[in-house]
Amino acid sequence: MNAAEIYKLSRLAIFWLSVTFGAVWVACWGVGVFIPSLITGKMPFLLQVDNPSTTVVFIADLLRSLTPILSLLVFIPINAMFMVLFERRSLALFTVRMGPNRHGFDGLAQTAADAVKLLFKEDITPRGADAFMFTLAPIIFFAPSIFGALPLLAAVTNNHDLFKVANLPTGIFYILAAASIPVVALVMAGWASNNKYSLVGGLRSAAQAISYEIPLVLSLVTMCLLAGTLDVVEIVEQQKGGILNWNILGGGALSGYDKLAPYWLNLVDTSFDTSAMFGQFYPVPWLSSIMAFVLVICTVLLFGLYLTGACAEINRIPFDLPEAESELVSGYNTEYSGIKFAIFFLAEFTNLFVVSSIATVMFLGGGDNPIPKWILDRLPLEPISNALGSLLSPLIKDLMFIDPATFWAAFWVIVKVYSIVFFAILVRGTLPRFRIDQLMDFGWKRLIPLALILFVVVVFARTWVVCHG
Amino acid sequence: MAEEKEKSIEKIVEAPPEIGRFGQFLKEHGIASEKLPDAAGGIEVISLDAKNLQSALKILRSSEETKLDLLITVSGVDSRQSGGTFDSVYHLWSYDNLNELVIKVKIKADEVEEDSLPAVPSITNMWPAANWHERETYDLVGIKYLGHPYPRRILNPWDWDGHPLRHDYVQIVDALNDKNPHSFR
Amino acid sequence: MSTEIKSTELKTDEMIINMGPQHPATHGVLRMLLTLDGEFVKHAEPVIGHLHRAQEWQGQNRTWFQYQALIDRVDYLSGMFTSWAMARSCEVLDECEVPERAEYLRVMVSEMNRISSHLLWLGTYLIDLGAMFGFPFYPFREREKLLDLFEEIAGQRMMFNYIRIGGVQRAPNDAWLKRLKAFTEEFEDRVDEYEAIVTENPIFLKRTKEIGILPLSLAKQYGVTGPSIRASGTDMDLRKTKPYSVYPKLEFDVHWLDKPEGGDTWDRYILRIREMRESNKIIKQCLDMLPTEGELSGKKQNAGLRVKAGEAFSSVESPRGILGCYVISDGKDKAIRFRWRNPSFCNLSVLSELLVGSPIADIMAIFGSVDVILPDVDR
Structure with a gap:
């Protein structure tokens, strides 16, 4: 019935989901895997350290233990932005309307703009x-x-x-x-x-x-x-x-x-x-x-x-x-x-x-x-x-x-x-x-x-x- | 110009002598009424004394013959220029038949004391519908309804001065302005 | 030992709430002063006047020609009817003949206006019931088509100024008539669509059945008219009972429910749905019967427009009830008195009786079902 709008909605969902989970993935990897491995010298092809000092190990462990909470803190705001936009666009689809489609490419940045407005x-x-x-x-x-x-x-x-x-x-x-x-x-x-x-x-x-x-x-x-x-x-x-x-x-x-x-x-x-x-x-x-x-x-x-x-x-x-x-x-x-x-x-x-x-x-x-x-x-x-x-x-x-x-x-x-x-x-x-x-x-x-x-x-x-x- | 004006006033005031259907009905029940020129479309218009209003309306509403049970409006008319009166006009219809009647209660402007409003008995006790109409007439035309349960302004703010639909109304101070001494705004 | 048992009833304070004038669901600027006992209304008083624009004052301080352009604003959802009520009063007073073609056009655009008004009511009523998104937008889709048609024939989407004293403003062209015909043909299906979603929806039934019951006697005391009273057991519809214009020549039914004990909000809903179908039928007949040639107006439309001296009261059946106009003229350029009899004004006054005893959530369900337009109340 409304193939163009459905296509736009799926495009929006895929884009935002990639952004959301990409950001979380990169953040978790950076803090939980990359930096600890780097400073303790466990990264396969980068410089190898045989016996890292206890301080370095402690810092690495600290970073690892911070990963879960960091992932949530990165994830929640971006995800909420996506969900708001997703909800508005889906409702627009159900109710024969257009929905927000001006800010950013096809309205992709709408809730980001809203969030900025609310903060100010x-x-x-x-x-x-x-x-x-x-x-x-x-x-x-x-x-x-x-x-x-x-x-x-x-x-x-x-x-x-x-x-x-x-x-x-x-x-x-x-x-x-x-x-x-x-x-x-x-x-x-x-x-x-x-x-x-x-x-x-x-x-x-x-x-x-x-x-x-x-x-x-x-x-x-x-x-x-x-x-x-x-x-x-x-x-x-x-x-x-x-x-x-x-x-x-x-x-x-x-x-x-x-x-x-x-x-x-x-x-x-x-x-x-x-x-x-x-x-x-x-x-x-x-x-x-x-x-x-x-x-x-x-x-x-x-x-x-x-x-x-x-x-x-x-x-x-x-x-x-x-x-x-x-x-x-x-x-x-x-x-x-x-x-x-x-x-x-x-x-x-x-x-x-x-x-x-x-x-x-x-x-x-x-x-x-x-x-x-x-x-x-x-x-x-x-x-x-x-x-x-x-x-x-x-x-x-x-x-x-x-x-x-x-x-x-x-x-x-x-x-x-x-x-x-x-x-x-x-x-x-x-x-x-x-x-x-x-x-x-x-x-x-x-x-x-x-x-x-x-x-x-x-x-x-x-x-x-x-x-x- | 002046001649023309007089001519048109004559046309309104000129009353045919015969008595109408509802006038006859009221006469049979011992209520005196005066026939006024028909409204356009041949609708009967009668004039009543203020003291007869309640009894006349009661009988017109409850009698099987007339059954005027739909109060369309209560309107106030400032006809001081044409007849020297304030009119309280009642348009009555019936839910079940095609009867229509217009009743006017005319209050002579000369008899109204300085600094007071022309007074007409309220019919809110018979028709709750009249409640808001009477408040509105009080608000805009300045006719007081005696016995009204809540005689306040309805459309204008409570601190408004004057009655805007009178022909001599002048808005002295903008009531929405802070300079109005009566305003708390 | 005393055997007397003291009343252990819990005594709680009442709460006074101002609902409106700035409230998302009061259809404009109504203020309701509610005395609540818990969630239940003990006393309700509508406070009006926030939208007062002195329309009657304008009537006696503007020329006839100027004023007839203003009155669409009295009830902005059914401007055709306000124009028509004024035009009828002036025509009766003036003893001026309205050409038959103009009468057909008037009936046609008015019935279109009735549909568009009911459609807007339907959408907003569902919003009142909490269906914030989803269904409420579907009636707007059809209303949009009607507004486009209005725009083309009258130059305006809401403040039409189309029906003039003596006739109408202009004639439609063939393309317009064709579009209207297409609309009428698909509209019946659309109404079926609404009914399929709404009428038997269990939550909708739960929210609308058995609430806001308006007994016939109460309605008569308050001068309620329109679909609201037809749901309570009279068949009073001016188009049938005091037929005007070309309505006697048209075939349509007046829907009413024989329920003297009182119709509830659902009854008022279903009557409006049926009225839309009837209006659609009327438009179809008008399209067939509309004379292609002929005068459009029995009076010259210019600033010199005058109405003969005298007084007249005429009314039309608007989507909300009897819309009347009381005119007193002395034959000059301005009227002596313009007095409007607005259906919303009378229908709203019954609200203080209807609301007592209902929970907060039902206030909007009941208020919405009476279909009140605030500019129509405040003028």
Whole structure:
């Protein structure tokens, strides 16, 4: 229908994604690999130092340990810029408009210009506002998104050494705890603004977050139950090997089919006795098959539940009541301007990114290739990867610039995360807003019972099927 | 020029003697009215005394025969130049039939005391719709409605001086200007 | 021991909020003084006048010819109707014949204007409901086409000054008529498209059903007219009940709902959608019946325009209700009194009753469904 606009949107997305992730990649490589290797003399073809002094080693270690946080600090602002532009252009596409297309080539620099404008705007503190709280609120709103994103880094980079900063055994709970702090900031902002609209917005966000955190957490708890662990890195490890292993399809209930499919499809030695292996995964054949099917339905529903709860958690349409424009002007951020508003804006999009990343890690297999391994093995990819490897060997081996495992993991994470982001934008472009009482009804009377029922069903169903955990 | 003016005024004031349908109806119910020249399109116009307004409207609205239950407007007209009166004009329609009636309550300008406004009884108790219309007439033409629940200006700012739709209105000081002594701005 | 149980009801303070005049959803500059108990409205008072431009004062201080160019601004979304109301009053007073061709053109452009006004209402109403992006822009796509047509025939996209005392300004050419015909042919599908997205949308139904119920008796007391009262159980539409112009020759239905207990906001929505379809039908018929030759105006359009002495009140059925114009003339170059009867003014006054007891979120849903244009209120 609108091929030209779709082409422009994809061009924009590819350009900005390359910029965003290129910058992060270069920064991480520079600080985490290049400089430490250089000063400790470990760079393959540059000057070699045999025994670096302890000071130099210490500096190198320090730089390495700073890499994760640096990557986030580089990534978040550029990414938010891209996401804002992406959202505006996508909405324009859905709504038969043009969207921002003037600044830079085809509007590529629009949000950069907006950001500059916001930074130079006067920072107004309204009369009668609690100045300290007023300033603190955006900071508290923004900071947890960084805390929350840190443990995810290792999960999305194929457990890369540099990013093993906080592989907590309670990883997902830590992330959820961090993700629930911003609500405090919204109430603070609403209260400190000395504005009735802000106050109502702040209180609404508190009520909403409390109601929707329960289904959100319950859905993740159920997934952890299937996985048998809380560690996000381990959850990603379990899901490796293609789409049939992902948590969204039964949390490993289909792993057996994944393993047996090549035999059934006569792709490999047919003399292999599959029944023993089948029995290993599905102890009571017919009941287990039904239960596997039930598990798949449950996890798909849980995924929907998670997305709904996450939408409410980060105040997006149809749950954007705390900043409902037609009712509360702009809710808690009505009185904010300049850099404080910019931080709110930044944090909102970062939160969207973080919840999408959690969804990717918990449900969509993290950085895993969606194509099952047995199909991948039969594709003629080896020559291509060999050719690429030899072509890029200076970058891979000498400069240690590219680590193929991490690269592909990052690539798939980007694809998955931005698919979820795009879905959120699509929802925003389609649905009207709930009313506050309907929102509460929906949360408490529909989502929470559903989450509990799914929890119980999963507990029973997984006893008949061998899942990841 | 002066002759012309008189001629046109005569044309407006000249009243035909016969009584109209609604005038007859009111007469049957013991309310005296005066017939005025029809409005264009043959719509009956009657004039009522201020004291009869409430009772006449009540009966015109509730009677099955007339059922004038749609208050179209309450307008104020400064006709001091043509008839020496302030008119409060009520356009009445019906939701269910085609009846139309214009009622005028004329207040003689001579009888209005210095520094006070011509007064007409409010009909807000019968028609909530009249509330805003009467406020607007008070605001723009300067007719006071006795018994109005909230007799304030509606379109102009509360500290505005004068009533702009009177023909002798002169805006002395710009009310939006700081120099206006009554303004708090 | 006393067995008396004290009331443990929690006592909370009421909050007074000024909604507007600078609020993104008040369709201009309405200020609503709300007394809130929690999220619920206990008392609502619309405060108007922020957009007062002394249109009636202009009427008695400008010549007839000057003033007829100004009145499109009274209701900027349906300028054709304000022009028409004034023109009708003056024509009745002046006993001037309007050529048939001009009448057809008037009906045609007015119905186009009704569609464009309802389209804008539809878009903004969905924005009021929180569908910030997405659907609201689709009605604007069609409205844009109508505005282009208006621009070509009247020289202006909103302040048309097309309908004049005695007739219309100019005749359309064939290309214009062809474009209008193309529009009418595709418009029905477009309305189907809107209905497919909106009418049965569960969130939309949840937000609009059973709120803002306007009982018939209350509506009559407040003099509510237009689609808002037709949703509450009368079939009052001036085009049928007191037919004017060439409407008797045209075939169309007046949609109304037999709901004396009161129509809700969804009823008002669906009536406007149906009205758009009817208007489209009327335009199609006008296109077929429009005389190709003939006078355009029964009166000379120049600065010497005069209207005979006397008084007249005439009205038209605008998208928002009965739009009337009360003129008193003494035959001179200026009127003695111009008085507008604006549908929005009357429809807005009922809001203080409609809003009581509804949550903040419903304020805009109810306010939007009554379809009020602030310049029309404040003049």
